[in-house]
């Protein structure tokens with residue numbers, strides 16, 4: 001259902017944003033840089049997961065490095081920066097993938113293993129909560145919070 | 151949900167990465183785009199059998215350049231917690247019981263021809279590429295760790311904690327198992343593994359990388375000329391990694 005709705009919703013969103021009177025509830029899809037997709041945005045909105053899944057299997061299993069669709073490739077054009085000019089990671093609502101996925105309530109698992117920015121961007125600060133080692137020792141963590149240390 | 155594999159396969163031919171060299175409009179709204187030649191390989195070569203020859207005689211006891219190079223290249227640096235941190239490659243010291251003589255050498259995934267980790271994996275995540283490189287497909291790994299139990303070399307590690315700031319060529323994440331990939335991303339680009347480069351850079355040249363199937367490769371010649379051994383030869387695993395001067 002989501003698969004059917006999402007492209008529809010996105011097309012609507014695009015159409016209305018062009019009209020300049022879209023509701024603030026529509027996803028605000030960040031502008032991309034670089035050359036547009038040859039197949040058009042509608043095709044990619046609908047099929048990006050099939051394309052990436054297909055290519056990931058070819059790359060991983062068969063060693064095919066002539067890849068058409070890859071997460072790494074996405075960030076060549078779909079990198080988003082915040083007000084300070086820093087590249088945002090998947091921890092931010094502004095991240096390209098999240099702008100639609102939050103709206104559609106479809107969780108992205110990719111970034112449990114893949115980085116969500118181009119190589120060279122330091123993601124550690126944005127994801128500090130995820131890697132807070134005090135969480136490994138729950139008692140010490142609670143004590144620290146209780147003492148107002150956090 | 152239907153997969154559109156057939157359609158994707160044909161569109162791949164149009165969409166090989168590289169610069170566009172030609173485009174033609176076949177019909178309104180239908181554009182045929184052909185892309186220029188790319189240096190990237192289209193598939194792992196089944197005719198190759200990648201391997202390493204590690205000369206324990208040349209390995210310095212105080213050097214760990216291969217280990218740090220691997221860690222930097224693949225980003226598996228941990229939290230300083232030896233019980234849980236990943237180890238794709240480690241220095242192992244052997245002591246001869248009678249003489250007390252010590253030998254040190256790096257041990258990593260041995261890239262077996264008959265990998266026990268592949269035999270036991272319930273999901274097919276642990277697999278061997280046609281060129282002999284043994285990998286974990288983390289997309290299908292469920293973190294059961296059977297492969298860790300099955301590996302006689304303790305080559306695999308489980309990722310216990312959330313990971314951030316991975317290398318784009320070496321994705322890794324909590325709940326999956328990982329090990330030496332023989333720097334598959336470098337090998338596929340025509341390069342050599344980071345450990346090999348680092349060892350040579352440190353002046354030891356104790357690790358040699360190459361195609362075991364090619365009789366003219368440096369590694370094959372060296373193997374033919376000098377004695378070498380696979381670890382645990384009793385298991386008949388046909389490792390791609392062999393050791394000299396053990």
Ligand code: SF4
Pocket residue numbers: 267270271272273274275276286287290291292293294295296297298326327
């Ligand atoms: S931990 Fe992952 S790779 Fe290893 S046996 Fe289990 S599913 Fe397979």
